[in-house]
Amino acid sequence: MAVNSRPAHPVILGQNQYGKAENRVVRITRDGATHHIKDLNVSVALSGDMDEVHYSGSNANVLPTDTTKNTVYAFAKEHGIESAEQFGIHLARHFVTSQQPIQRARIRIEEYAWERIEAAGSGSGGANEAAHSFVRKGQETRLTQITYDGGTWEVVSGLKDLVVMNSTDSEFWGYVKDKYTTLPEAHDRILATEVSGRWRFNWTDDEQRMPDWEESYEQTRKHMLRAFAETYSLSLQQTLYQMGARIIGHRGEIDEVRFSLPNKHHFLVDLEPFGLKNDNEVYFAADRPYGLIEATVLRNGCEARIPEDLTNL
Numbered sequence: 001m002a003v004n005s006r007p008a009h010p011v012i013l014g015q016n017q018y019g020k021a022e023n024r025v026v027r028i029t030r031d032g033a034t035h036h037i038k039d040l041n042v043s044v045a046l047s048g049d050m051d052e053v054h055y056s057g058s059n060a061n062v063l064p065t066d067t068t069k070n071t072v073y074a075f076a077k078e079h080g081i082e083s084a085e086q087f088g089i090h091l092a093r094h095f096v097t098s099q100q101p102i103q104r105a106r107i108r109i110e111e112y113a114w115e116r117i118e119a120a121g122s123g124s125g126g127a128n129e130a131a132h133s134f135v136r137k138g139q140e141t142r143l144t145q146i147t148y149d150g151g152t153w154e155v156v157s158g159l160k161d162l163v164v165m166n167s168t169d170s171e172f173w174g175y176v177k178d179k180y181t182t183l184p185e186a187h188d189r190i191l192a193t194e195v196s197g198r199w200r201f202n203w204t205d206d207e208q209r210m211p212d213w214e215e216s217y218e219q220t221r222k223h224m225l226r227a228f229a230e231t232y233s234l235s236l237q238q239t240l241y242q243m244g245a246r247i248i249g250h251r252g253e254i255d256e257v258r259f260s261l262p263n264k265h266h267f268l269v270d271l272e273p274f275g276l277k278n279d280n281e282v283y284f285a286a287d288r289p290y291g292l293i294e295a296t297v298l299r300n301g302c303e304a305r306i307p308e309d310l311t312n313l
């Protein structure tokens, strides 16, 4: 028999930790019309005097993982997110100093960086940047498919994995409501998507002057991003059409554009239970399920040839 009161266990518990992993928190700071974003994936792992919950199931020392999640969101509101390090230090200190049984906190944070979308008319100085439109850092993948049957060429190019966000100028309301509809109407929401797009060139034979492919890609990407940034959006469908229409309108070498746009939902976190007001500042970035908005935008009179499912291209 062990000296302490607990009966000896034939099987001994080793290192253990628990907490809520991958809390996706987006914090918007509004400096007038200019918004700043911090986008983190925060994982909390706590350890300490946790033998009993494993051996007997007593939760007396257990701060729920749900509470650790709430703490992440409440701290984002109350203290802001100056840096991932500062935020992590703050959280770790809180868990260890406020809960007697917790002796160690490990906070892991991934940070997703965002750059402002360049606005129209900006020169090399970059002074002209969108106040609330962002593109996630880390390059997209550029794609192309060339088909040649000995007579006719078909070139379809595009991109995938280009993540963009507008932190305002997006609404969604006036939709059909049936007995299963619970979605509240939104008059100021975040609009974010991961663009997958393909565009078909009208260059089809060797007699025609070939487009400058590099220039075409840069300009198409630019027009697409500007349309995303500048459209006051009433739906992602409307934004999609504007992105395609702007490409068709500015790039004579392209006749058809198809987009597949997942609606990357950002839900306002309810901070009322902690006595905090969430003034469109702290969001939960959900990864699934997501709305998926897909459409082709065509030059009038042209044929639609890009397949419905872009993964087949």
Ligand SMILES: O=c1[nH]c(=O)c2[nH]c(=O)[nH]c2[nH]1
Residues within 6 Å of the ligand: 172, 183, 234, 235, 236, 237, 263, 291
């Ligand atoms: O832009 C949107 N389009 C929709 O069709 C839709 N449906 C939904 O629930 N949210 C949204 N947002």
